[in-house]
Amino acid sequence: MKYMMLVCTDTEPDTDPSPEPDIYAWVAENDARGRRLDGHQLAPQTAATTVRVRNGELLVSDGPFAETKEMIVGYDLLECADLDEAIEVARTHPMARGGRIELRPFAVFD
Amino acid sequence: MTDRARPPTGAAAAAEEPAAAGGRDAVVDAAAAAARDAVVEAAAAAARESHAQIVATLIRVTGDWTLAEDCAQEALVQALQRWPADGVPANPAGWLTTVARNRATDVLRRATVERRKLRELATLAPTEDAAPRAGEEEVVDDRLRLIFTCCHPALALDARVALTLRTICGIPTADIARAFLVTESTMTRRLTRARTKIADARIPYAVPAGPALAERLPGVLAVLYLLFTRGYDDGGGEPAFADEAIRLARLLDDLMPGQPEIAALLALFLLQHSRRHARRDAHGDLVPLDRQDRARWDHAAIAEALSVLSRAGEDGPYALQARIAACHATAPSFDATDWPAIATWYDALAHRSPSPVVALNRAVAHGYAHGPAAGLALLVEARAGGALDGYPLALAAEADLTARAGDRERAAALFRQAAAETHAEPERRALLDRARELFP
Numbered sequence: 294m295k296y297m298m299l300v301c302t303d304t305e306p307d308t309d310p311s312p313e314p315d316i317y318a319w320v321a322e323n324d325a326r327g328r329r330l331d332g333h334q335l336a337p338q339t340a341a342t343t344v345r346v347r348n349g350e351l352l353v354s355d356g357p358f359a360e361t362k363e364m365i366v367g368y369d370l371l372e373c374a375d376l377d378e379a380i381e382v383a384r385t386h387p388m389a390r391g392g393r394i395e396l397r398p399f400a401v402f403d
Numbered sequence: 404m405t406d407r408a409r410p411p412t413g414a415a416a417a418a419e420e421p422a423a424a425g426g427r428d429a430v431v432d433a434a435a436a437a438a439r440d441a442v443v444e445a446a447a448a449a450a451r452e453s454h455a456q457i458v459a460t461l462i463r464v465t466g467d468w469t470l471a472e473d474c475a476q477e478a479l480v481q482a483l484q485r486w487p488a489d490g491v492p493a494n495p496a497g498w499l500t501t502v503a504r505n506r507a508t509d510v511l512r513r514a515t516v517e518r519r520k521l522r523e524l525a526t527l528a529p530t531e532d533a534a535p536r537a538g539e540e541e542v543v544d545d546r547l548r549l550i551f552t553c554c555h556p557a558l559a560l561d562a563r564v565a566l567t568l569r570t571i572c573g574i575p576t577a578d579i580a581r582a583f584l585v586t587e588s589t590m591t592r593r594l595t596r597a598r599t600k601i602a603d604a605r606i607p608y609a610v611p612a613g614p615a616l617a618e619r620l621p622g623v624l625a626v627l628y629l630l631f632t633r634g635y636d637d638g639g640g641e642p643a644f645a646d647e648a649i650r651l652a653r654l655l656d657d658l659m660p661g662q663p664e665i666a667a668l669l670a671l672f673l674l675q676h677s678r679r680h681a682r683r684d685a686h687g688d689l690v691p692l693d694r695q696d697r698a699r700w701d702h703a704a705i706a707e708a709l710s711v712l713s714r715a716g717e718d719g720p721y722a723l724q725a726r727i728a729a730c731h732a733t734a735p736s737f738d739a740t741d742w743p744a745i746a747t748w749y750d751a752l753a754h755r756s757p758s759p760v761v762a763l764n765r766a767v768a769h770g771y772a773h774g775p776a777a778g779l780a781l782l783v784e785a786r787a788g789g790a791l792d793g794y795p796l797a798l799a800a801e802a803d804l805t806a807r808a809g810d811r812e813r814a815a816a817l818f819r820q821a822a823a824e825t826h827a828e829p830e831r832r833a834l835l836d837r838a839r840e841l842f843p
Contacts, residue, residue: 294605377615381615
């Protein structure tokens with residue numbers, strides 16, 4: 294099962310003073326176990342461009358579709374047996390504490 | 404219900420009693436009705452006993468939640484049709500399991516699913532033991548998988564409670580909807596959404612292993628606790644939900660022995676439930692603990708709770724609550740209650756799982772144990788931050804402590820203030836009565 298893991302900021306990060314896990318170690322471990330297929334940090338929202346087509350007309354605008362305080366700053370594509378395994382992978386990402394992680398399963402077609 | 408729909412009672416019933424000549428049919432009808440009632444009761448009891456097992460196993464084999472629930476329901480419907488004529492079978496739960504399994508096999512065969520599922524389905528023996536067999540600890544009971552999946556934290560809390568009631572307990576959607584104060588179609592949608600999420604996000608049908616179990620168990624117990632308190636909600640409470648919560652706690656306690664917080668929760672349920680007949684007076688009004696008739700408490704339930712409590716550990720949040728409840732349950736009277744012990748347990752509870760209500764109850768307990776001044780001082784602490792602002796029970800507690808400290812006039816004013824914040828009429832009246840007693 295593939296899960297898109299959206300890495301987001303959060304206005305209320307963890308206040309636990311213990312050091313956050315290391316992102317490089319996280320990537321190395323999950324790549325080695327075949328649970329992370331791909332992933333990258335994204336450039337800031339100021340670099341975002343929104344594209345729409347309405348009645349055949351191309352509409353291009355600056356910025357993200359919705360201005361929110363919690364923004365997507367990166368993604369990882371996971372391959373996991375089930376949601377519990379995906380949660381285990383997400384919980385050890387440093388941004389689970391510095392921000393928040395959203396797990397979106399790939400849609401399944403019968 | 405209109406008067407017309409109500410069956411005749413008392414003198415009216417006697418007046419409508421048929422004359423001797425026409426009476427025989429009525430007697431036969433009454434006997435038939437009684438037999439029908441017995442069959443319905445037997446079917447309901449068998450369904451209660453076997454529902455979770457049937458549904459849990461069908462879900463594991465077919466992966467189809469709706470199919471599993473429908474087949475269990477279909478088996479019950481068939482029982483109600485056939486048992487009045489054929490008699491109640493020797494093993495009613497086994498009968499229901501067989502019918503549900505055959506129904507599932509039919510549906511799947513028509514849908515031409517994989518042979519593997521059909522083969523597995525065939526191994527679902529009608530007399531399959533409910534309890535795990537000795538020496539087969541590694542075999543996880545399907546009901547346990549079902550409980551952990553229904554209570555998965557990736558589902559909304561409301562959905563977890565509703566799904567538990569529908570899928571594990573077999574409560575009709577309409578009854579669940581009523582308890583949640585939503586329409587049946589809204590509840591149907593909510594349940595469908597939850598089942599869809601389980602499938603789409605691939606929430607595993609499994610009991611978490613290792614350290615994950617300790618993380619997930621409190622969430623399961625929280626759902627059971629919510630279910631239990633739903634049974635006691637004033638006004639919209641569904642008493643059946645409290646019974647279901649107790650049955651589930653018993654089942655969990657059976658399936659996962661050696662988990663102290665499960666035993667603690669079961670003991671807590673039994674103790675709170677033991678007061679059910681004394682909590683309301685003849686008018687249905689709430690009777691506070693100090694005025695309850697302790698002879699009307701369910702002493703068999705209390706005895707069972709105390710025995711369960713011996714396995715409950717010392718310092719878990721449910722163990723502490725259960726110990727407090729047990730202390731009340733075994734006190735000969737309200738005044739002869741061991742308040743210093745209760746105050747100490749509330750100290751531990753406030754430390755272990757702080758909340759405004761725990762802080763309030765702690766202040767009350769200290770007020771009885773160590774005098775009203777001690778209680779009032781803790782009440783000030785409990786109110787810090789405004790968490791209890793406008794909460795009538797906090798005002799009533801302050802009023803009671805103030806009265807016992809000797810300031811009757813101020814206590815009366817506080818009781819009136821508490822009454823003004825209270826919506827339930829009988830409680831409001833009781834508060835105003837106390838105000839009048841103190842300072843007419």
